[in-house]
Amino acid sequence: MDHRSALLNSFAHQIPSHHEVLVVGGGIAGAGVFRDLSLHGISTLLIDKKDFTSQTSQSSSKMLHGGIRYLENLDFALVWEALHEKNLWLKLAPHLSYPEEFYLPVYKDGLRPLWMIRLGLFLYDALSSFNNLPSSQANATQTLKQIPLLKERGLTGSGIYSDAVMDDAKITLECIYDGLLQRKSYACNHTSLERIEKYQDGYKAVIKDQITQCEREITCNKVVFTTGPFTDKLLSELKLFDWTPKLKLSRGSHLWFDNDMLKLKKPMVLTPKDGRVIFVIPQRDKTLVGTTEVKGRADFDQSPSDEEVDYLFKNLKEFFPKAIIDKKYLLGQFAGVRPLVMEDGENSLGKVARNHKVYQPQENAFVLMGGKYTTFRVMAQDVVEPLLHQMRRPYQNHLSTLPLRKPSQVVPWTEFTLSPQLIEQIILEEFPKTKEDFIHRRLGSREEDLSAELITQIESSLEKNLKAVTQA
Ligand SMILES: Cc1cc2nc3c(=O)[nH]c(=O)nc-3n(C[C@H](O)[C@H](O)[C@H](O)COP(=O)(O)OP(=O)(O)OC[C@H]3O[C@@H](n4cnc5c(N)ncnc54)[C@H](O)[C@@H]3O)c2cc1C
Numbered sequence: 001m002d003h004r005s006a007l008l009n010s011f012a013h014q015i016p017s018h019h020e021v022l023v024v025g026g027g028i029a030g031a032g033v034f035r036d037l038s039l040h041g042i043s044t045l046l047i048d049k050k051d052f053t054s055q056t057s058q059s060s061s062k063m064l065h066g067g068i069r070y071l072e073n074l075d076f077a078l079v080w081e082a083l084h085e086k087n088l089w090l091k092l093a094p095h096l097s098y099p100e101e102f103y104l105p106v107y108k109d110g111l112r113p114l115w116m117i118r119l120g121l122f123l124y125d126a127l128s129s130f131n132n133l134p135s136s137q138a139n140a141t142q143t144l145k146q147i148p149l150l151k152e153r154g155l156t157g158s159g160i161y162s163d164a165v166m167d168d169a170k171i172t173l174e175c176i177y178d179g180l181l182q183r184k185s186y187a188c189n190h191t192s193l194e195r196i197e198k199y200q201d202g203y204k205a206v207i208k209d210q211i212t213q214c215e216r217e218i219t220c221n222k223v224v225f226t227t228g229p230f231t232d233k234l235l236s237e238l239k240l241f242d243w244t245p246k247l248k249l250s251r252g253s254h255l256w257f258d259n260d261m262l263k264l265k266k267p268m269v270l271t272p273k274d275g276r277v278i279f280v281i282p283q284r285d286k287t288l289v290g291t292t293e294v295k296g297r298a299d300f301d302q303s304p305s306d307e308e309v310d311y312l313f314k315n316l317k318e319f320f321p322k323a324i325i326d327k328k329y330l331l332g333q334f335a336g337v338r339p340l341v342m343e344d345g346e347n348s349l350g351k352v353a354r355n356h357k358v359y360q361p362q363e364n365a366f367v368l369m370g371g372k373y374t375t376f377r378v379m380a381q382d383v384v385e386p387l388l389h390q391m392r393r394p395y396q397n398h399l400s401t402l403p404l405r406k407p408s409q410v411v412p413w414t415e416f417t418l419s420p421q422l423i424e425q426i427i428l429e430e431f432p433k434t435k436e437d438f439i440h441r442r443l444g445s446r447e448e449d450l451s452a453e454l455i456t457q458i459e460s461s462l463e464k465n466l467k468a469v470t471q472a
Contacts (some may be wrong), residue, residue: 011211011470014469017216019221020391021224022047025231026052026187028376029379031057033226033368034046034175034179036399038179040388047189047192047193049191050300051189052176052187056228056338057172057228059168062165063279063281064166064373065082065086066086068161071123076127078372081375083127084131089166092404097164099133100162101161102163104117104268105270105319106155107151107154107155121135121160133162135162146266148263148322149262149323150320151318151319167412167413169444173430177405178405191208192210194208202219203223211434212470228337228369241362246357248342249298251335252293253290253303253305253308253312254290255289255312255333256286257286257329257331258331259287261287262323267282283413303334341370409422410444420461423438423458423461426438433462433466434462435447
């Protein structure tokens with residue numbers, strides 16, 4: 001991507017006024033749709049009110065997984081699909097994901113005995129068409145060797161199965177960079193859809209650049225809403241068509257700890273007696289712990305409540321009695337809201353299926369909701385295929401199974417030195433617009449980890465870029 005196209009691709013006032021498709025919402029669902037449409041040569045504009053992937057899609061448990069717990073709901077089709085997608089993405093984006101063995105400790109007084117876990121894990125392997133690294137089991141001694149600080153009393157052993165760890169923010173971003181290699185596609189972060197109405201055979205929309213405050217009108221033949229948990233609220237405000245709320249929002253919170261606290265080498269799954277599941281996933285020098293499951297609201301930029309933090313602390317203390325569980329090890333925390341599609345007769349949030357749904361409330365309007373991060377490619381296909389069919393263009397299945405072509409400047413889990421040149425390069429090619437976009441999602445880092453001098457450099461480069469673009 002050259003300088004000019006990077007600038008063009010980033011600010012609302014510089015994009016063309018007509019696009020074949022407008023995709024609203026740049027989390028993983030929107031990024032998947034944008035990439036698939038772009039790979040098919042469709043001129044597409046993707047917009048997001050905030051930074052791309054700054055909402056639910058950077059607040060996941062960061063696993064590409066089949067969803068071991070969905071076996072209990074007998075969601076075999078979903079688990080099959082997710083396991084196949086997980087194994088595909090391990091191949092397509094090996095720099096953004098890696099396979100891991102997860103330990104599932106079993107206790108005498110736990111909810112499930114070891115034999116039942118073994119059976120479940122065999123089924124899990126089978127649903128991956130035996131492409132998963134094979135599951136196995138460990139006795140109590142072997143388990144404690146891997147997880148020395150784990151509670152010993154009543155431990156009978158562990159089931160061990162294979163899933164994957166990923167960088168959620170980077171996969172979304174790289175899908176967008178990949179789509180942008182198609183010259184007729186544009187992506188604007190910090191750009192909201194304000195109004196939309198029917199116009200000729202398609203739509204006229206007013207979009208607003210939240211940085212420059214500039215509003216402009218664009219037209220498109222078709223619109224796709226991929227606004228995740230914000231969809232019900234947005235669609236009822238836009239009044240483009242009749243829309244009955246369909247989402248059940250479930251909020252989940254995670255905590256990042258220094259690895260010194262639990263000294264874990266392998267990720268593991270805790271199963272407290274309340275029937276919930278807590279993942280504890282070491283990633284280099286940090287450990288991710290989550291998630292909770294409480295009723296959520298469609299607010300931007302969520303953070304965990306005190307009760308959710310207390311809940312995770314309480315369970316860590318119970319499962320790791322030999323460790324010092326202390327806030328001094330806490331490095332960060334985040335929360336996100338699952339956009340679950342309402343199923344009649346379901347009350348428990350944890351049991352609502354993670355299936356996605358596509359709605360077509362008008363001939364040229366599509367709404368994609370629900371699903372899981374792991375299955376975003378097939379979710380996108382379920383929108384793009386009928387959309388192309390309407391346009392009398394063939395859908396080519398293989399395109400979205402091609403590897404991502406445009407890696408980020410800073411690849412996760414690797415060391416990097418932030419030189420002035422690298423700062424410039426990231427701004428030009430990956431279009432962060434705020435300090436937070438830059439540090440949090442383009443670097444995958446925290447402000448506390450950078451020197452004051454570097455932060456000043458980042459801020460002044462972002463400002464310089466904004467000036468150049470607004471004067472262009
Ligand atoms: C706690 C938690 C843990 C999870 N863990 C996993 C996991 O480990 N693995 C897995 O596979 N799945 C996981 N999931 C599920 C997965 O994260 C979500 O299904 C997925 O990220 C949802 O993506 P999305 O694109 O639909 O929504 P979002 O990422 O929220 O994207 C919607 C976007 O729409 C934008 N938007 C809203 N209004 C407007 C507007 N007016 N104009 C323009 N843009 C707008 C928002 O800014 C936002 O960026 C988890 C979910 C949660 C909550």
